[in-house]
Amino acid sequence: MSTTSMHSDAPVSNLDDERAGQERFDQIIAEDSRIEPRDWMPEGYRKTLIRQISQHAHSEIIGMQPEANWITRAPSLKRKMILMAKVQDEAGHGLYLYSAAETLGISRDEMVQQLLDGTAKYSSIFNYPTLTWADVGAIGWLVDGAAIQNQVPLCRASYAPYGRAMVRICKEESFHQRQGWEILYELSHGTPEQKAMAQDAVNRFYGPALQMFGPPDDNSPNSKQSMAWNIKRFSNDELRQRFVDMIVPQAEALGLTLPDPDLKWNEERGHYDFGELDWDEFMTVIKGKGPCNVQRMQHRREAHENGAWVREAAAAYAEKQARRNADAADRQLIGA
Amino acid sequence: MSEQNIDASWPLYEVFVRSSRGLSHVHAGSLHAPDDTMALRNARDLYTRRNEGTSVWVVPADCISSSDPDSKGGFFESSKGKAFRHATYYTKSEGVKHL
Ligand SMILES: [Fe+2]
Ligand SMILES: [Fe+2]
Numbered sequence: 001m002s003t004t005s006m007h008s009d010a011p012v013s014n015l016d017d018e019r020a021g022q023e024r025f026d027q028i029i030a031e032d033s034r035i036e037p038r039d040w041m042p043e044g045y046r047k048t049l050i051r052q053i054s055q056h057a058h059s060e061i062i063g064m065q066p067e068a069n070w071i072t073r074a075p076s077l078k079r080k081m082i083l084m085a086k087v088q089d090e091a092g093h094g095l096y097l098y099s100a101a102e103t104l105g106i107s108r109d110e111m112v113q114q115l116l117d118g119t120a121k122y123s124s125i126f127n128y129p130t131l132t133w134a135d136v137g138a139i140g141w142l143v144d145g146a147a148i149q150n151q152v153p154l155c156r157a158s159y160a161p162y163g164r165a166m167v168r169i170c171k172e173e174s175f176h177q178r179q180g181w182e183i184l185y186e187l188s189h190g191t192p193e194q195k196a197m198a199q200d201a202v203n204r205f206y207g208p209a210l211q212m213f214g215p216p217d218d219n220s221p222n223s224k225q226s227m228a229w230n231i232k233r234f235s236n237d238e239l240r241q242r243f244v245d246m247i248v249p250q251a252e253a254l255g256l257t258l259p260d261p262d263l264k265w266n267e268e269r270g271h272y273d274f275g276e277l278d279w280d281e282f283m284t285v286i287k288g289k290g291p292c293n294v295q296r297m298q299h300r301r302e303a304h305e306n307g308a309w310v311r312e313a314a315a316a317y318a319e320k321q322a323r324r325n326a327d328a329a330d331r332q333l334i335g336a
Numbered sequence: 337m338s339e340q341n342i343d344a345s346w347p348l349y350e351v352f353v354r355s356s357r358g359l360s361h362v363h364a365g366s367l368h369a370p371d372d373t374m375a376l377r378n379a380r381d382l383y384t385r386r387n388e389g390t391s392v393w394v395v396p397a398d399c400i401s402s403s404d405p406d407s408k409g410g411f412f413e414s415s416k417g418k419a420f421r422h423a424t425y426y427t428k429s430e431g432v433k434h435l
Pocket of ligand 1: 089
């Protein structure tokens with residue numbers, strides 16, 4: 001898109017003045033308004049967003065793997081169609097987010113490369129295996145549930161393309177959590193073996209799902225700046241607390257328990273207290289030593305390489321069509 | 337005056353207006369203009385006379401590829417009949433809060 005002097009979104013473009021840009025930026029943030037791609041923005045803001053949005057995109061893409069693992073083994077045609085629709089949604093979420101990140105000046109190729117060569121991170125939750133069908137339920141309920149908790153406030157993120165992507169994503173997420181909860185509901189109201197399978201899945205995913213909100217606030221150095229920039233609206237611990245408060249009654253409705261002996265209602269605080277999470281494990285998984293890190297990356301690289309012929313064929317076809325159209329236009333000119 | 341200057345021979349532009357910061361540009365209508373700059377000025381005059389916009393895009397209409405309006409049914413068929421893509425399809429959790 002070319003910009004002419006008419007572009008009212010960029011009132012400082014012809015001033016070419018960093019200070020004016022910063023002032024305008026600060027004012028927009030102070031008004032809790034939105035930054036659009038052509039607005040002046042501090043380099044740190046741009047970098048932070050590129051990192052956050054691209055990692056978010058990578059998480060959606062890698063996140064397809066644990067669930068796709070069960071598509072061929074879903075217990076009914078209905079469940080298979082639901083699961084395919086959900087995994088397809090996650091692919092779409094990845095694409096919305098890559099597009100949002102691209103408006104900040106990084107190319108899609110560069111982001112994909114960062115994922116493939118391991119310099120970019122993705123959410124550590126996806127490095128856990130899906131051992132049983134109940135895990136698909138636990139992921140929908142707890143993992144998508146935690147993701148939604150995180151994503152709803154991001155709809156108001158100060159960077160407008162990010163916020164708009166999150167609005168679309170949140171709308172689509174609404175069935176993800178419910179279908180997961182319903183899988184667990186069916187299992188916990190089935191045979192004792194099925195109920196045990198559901199409980200086992202919840203036991204394994206509960207802790208890692210709570211860790212999706214990131215490290216505790218006193219150990220989350222970048223949070224403060226992100227909150228000052230109105231990217232982040234609530235702290236990691238606030239979001240985690242809200243999530244726990246939400247899922248306790250939902251677990252009760254399932255007839256399942258949450259694997260935390262310290263979990264109990266605190267009348268004074270008006271919240272549930274819960275136990276310390278295993279942050280050593282969290283760091284281990286982030287550093288690449290989780291149960292499935294190697295497998296996830298290997299699969300992503302293979303999928304990328306195996307898809308090369310599709311990308312090449314699409315480019316060759318577009319080129320052929322362009323040539324044909326040009327030839328047709330020439331023929332028309334000479335009246336042939 | 338050459339024939340090229342009559343309004344009808346100017347290319348058609350589609351106009352997209354962002355009503356306020358944070359929202360998407362939304363299609364507002366179209367107009368004819370001799371070039372991009374004039375299209376923008378005309379779009380401002382035609383579509384934002386009452387402060388409807390904080391930003392305007394103009395796109396040459398022939399740069400837009402569109403689905404065939406007559407084949408609407410066929411083109412969008414694959415998303416029909418998939419009620420399971422909506423949260424309302426899952427009824428077991430009715431009455432459970434925040435689901
Ligand atoms: Fe998603
Ligand atoms: Fe999801």
